Structures are given as structure tokens and as C-alpha cells.
Amino acid sequence: MENAIAIDMPIFEKQSLCVNAFGYSETKPCHRYGPAVRPYYLIHYILEGRGQYSIDNINYRLSEGQGFLIEPDCQTVYMSDADEPWKYIWIGFSGKEAGSIVSSLGLSMKQPIFRSEEKEKLLGYVMNMLHHDHSSTEDTFYTLGMMFLFLGTIASSNHDILPAADGNAYVNQAISYIQNHITEPLQIDEIARYVGLNRSYLSKLFTEHTGLSPLKYIQSFRLTKAKHLLESSTLSVSGIAFSCGYQRPESLIKIFRQRYGISPAAYRSQVLQRTVRKD
Numbered sequence: 001m002e003n004a005i006a007i008d009m010p011i012f013e014k015q016s017l018c019v020n021a022f023g024y025s026e027t028k029p030c031h032r033y034g035p036a037v038r039p040y041y042l043i044h045y046i047l048e049g050r051g052q053y054s055i056d057n058i059n060y061r062l063s064e065g066q067g068f069l070i071e072p073d074c075q076t077v078y079m080s081d082a083d084e085p086w087k088y089i090w091i092g093f094s095g096k097e098a099g100s101i102v103s104s105l106g107l108s109m110k111q112p113i114f115r116s117e118e119k120e121k122l123l124g125y126v127m128n129m130l131h132h133d134h135s136s137t138e139d140t141f142y143t144l145g146m147m148f149l150f151l152g153t154i155a156s157s158n159h160d161i162l163p164a165a166d167g168n169a170y171v172n173q174a175i176s177y178i179q180n181h182i183t184e185p186l187q188i189d190e191i192a193r194y195v196g197l198n199r200s201y202l203s204k205l206f207t208e209h210t211g212l213s214p215l216k217y218i219q220s221f222r223l224t225k226a227k228h229l230l231e232s233s234t235l236s237v238s239g240i241a242f243s244c245g246y247q248r249p250e251s252l253i254k255i256f257r258q259r260y261g262i263s264p265a266a267y268r269s270q271v272l273q274r275t276v277r278k279d
Contacts, residue, residue, distance in 0.1 A: 003027075005130055017101070019143050021092035022129050027051075027080040034077035040094035041102055042070040043154070044078075045122050049086035053078040053112075058243075059234045060113055062086075066232070067154070069102065069112040089126040091147055103176040105155050110182060110243070111225060113232055116157035125150040170195045171209045174202060178218055182225065182245050188214050218245075223259055226252055230268045237264045 006023030020040045027049075045067035053060045053068045054077045062068065063086075070076050072094070080086045093101075107114060116122060125146045132142055173195045178186060191214060192202040206214045222244045229240045241252035256264045 015095045016097045017093060017095035019093050019147050022090060022126055024089050024126060026087045027085045029082045029085045030079060031085060032079040035075050037073055037075050038070060039072055040092045041072060041098050042090060042092040044068050044088050044090045047087040047119060047123060049084040050081035051079055051086040060232045062232060065117060066113060066115050069107045071109050074109060089123060091150055093147060105151060108179055111179060113228060114154060116154055118153045118157060121153050122150060170197055171205050174206060178221060182221060183243060184245060186218055226256060230264055231271050
């Protein structure tokens with residue numbers, strides 16, 4: 001069971017972007033939603049409590065300040081904690097530009113989790129939408145405006161996952177390709193062909209706009225994703241290694257220790273210990 005305030009709106013596939021749903025929910029212990037499939041993008045943000053989000057046999061343990069993405073036509077399940085059921089807000093949207101907007105946030109089904117400390121801002125945008133009328137063109141623009149503020153806040157909070165590309169279209173395309181193929185053995189020549197540039201020019205643009213070479217970016221992204229999965233998922237270290245594009249778990253363990261001074265398993269233990277102490 002849950003106490004929810006929700007608005008559902010029509011889907012207009014030919015529009016560049018439209019809001020399809022938004023709301024606020026206070027769930028009961030172990031409240032479960034799904035398995036379910038939706039025809040639009042959906043972003044949830046957790047205001048209080050805890051829960052679990054599951055997609056593609058990966059379980060993410062989430063709590064206050066975190067959020068998660070659901071992509072169209074993907075089957076997902078999420079359930080509130082037995083002891084600390086979560087409260088959350090959400091916004092759903094679709095349109096021809098929706099996919100590129102989600103990519104620009106640094107989110108995908110392979111990287112669906114984000115964190116933001118701007119709880120009051122995000123809550124305020126959704127509550128403004130809920131308390132506004134939805135019957136006129138003016139209201140449609142107002143709702144879109146609130147959604148852009150919501151997404152902009154997520155983008156500013158998610159900069160450690162995806163360095164800003166400073167508006168360069170080629171770099172944005174390359175980053176999107178890397179993000180969507182991170183489980184594969186990526187080659188810089190392959191990425192350059194994808195965006196239609198030669199390798200040296202892409203590397204020059206990439207370094208100018210992100211501060212990292214394409215190779216350094218891939219390495220950093222893999223480590224950031226691995227750290228994120230250690231914190232929020234139940235995947236084994238081996239499973240995380242393969243999910244992040246490492247061909248052998250030993251490779252992740254070595255590089256993780258070099259970067260953070262600790263093994264992946266020990267890092268996960270530290271995170272769990274901090275969580276227990278917080279409880």
C-alpha cells in the first residue's frame with residue numbers, strides 16, 4: 001500500500017518533449033511496484049527511507065538522497081524497506097529528445113543510479129507541478145519548465161559520473177557511446193569512427209572539453225561505476241568487474257586498489273559498516 005498524489009498525462013510521440021507523469025508517494029513497509037513496463041522515461045528521487053530497485057537481475061539498495069532511472073519498455077521492480085519504507089517523488093517524460101536528455105544527465109540502464117543533496121529543490125519542483133492546474137497551454141509550459149529545473153538539478157549533482165562536455169556535440173556523442181558500451185572492450189578508433197572524426201582530433205576535442213583523454217575518461221568511468229555498484233548493488237565483485245568492462249575480476253581489484261588504496265571487497269565492507277553505525 002502507499003499514499004500517493006499522482007498526475008498522468010497523455011503521450012504525444014511526435015513532440016520533442018512532453019511530461020507524462022509526476023507525483024509524490026509515502027509507501028508502507030515492503031510496498032512493491034512491478035514487475036512493470038512503462039512507455040516513457042521515469043526518474044524517481046528518494047526523499048526519506050530505503051528500498052530496493054531491480055533491473056536485469058541487478059539489485060540496487062537505495063536510500064535518502066539517491067534516485068533511479070527507468071527507461072521505456074524495460075521491466076523493473078522496486079520495493080520499500082521493511083523497517084524504513086521510502087518516500088519518493090517522480091517525473092515521467094517522453095518525446096523525440098527524451099533519450100538525448102537522459103544521456104546528457106549521465107544516466108542509462110547501465111548507469112541508472114544518481115545522488116543529489118538538493119532534496120528541497122527537487123521536492124519543490126514536483127510539488128509546484130502537483131499544485132498547478134493542467135488544463136491550458138500555459139500550464140503545459142509551466143510543467144515543462146518545472147521538469148527542466150528538476151533535470152538541471154540532477155545534472156549538476158551528477159557531474160562526478162559524467163564530466164561536462166561544454167556543449168561539444170562530438171564529445172557528447174562519444175561520451176554517450178562510451179556509457180552505452182562500457183561493458184565492452186572499447187577502442188578509441190572505434191569511438192572516433194562512430195562520431196565521424198579521426199582519432200587524434202577526437203582526442204584533442206575530448207581533452208579540451210572534459211580535461212581527460214578518451215582513454216583516461218573510460219578508465220575513470222569504469223572505476224566510478226564499479227564504486228557505485230559496490231555501494232548500492234548486491235552484485236559480486238566478479239559481476240561488477242564484468243559489468244564495468246573488465247575482462248578479469250583481478251584487473252578491477254588491481255586498478256581499484258591503486259586508485260583508492262583499498263580492495264573492492266574491503267571498500268564494500270566499509271560502506272556496510274558505515275550504514276550499520278548510522279542505523
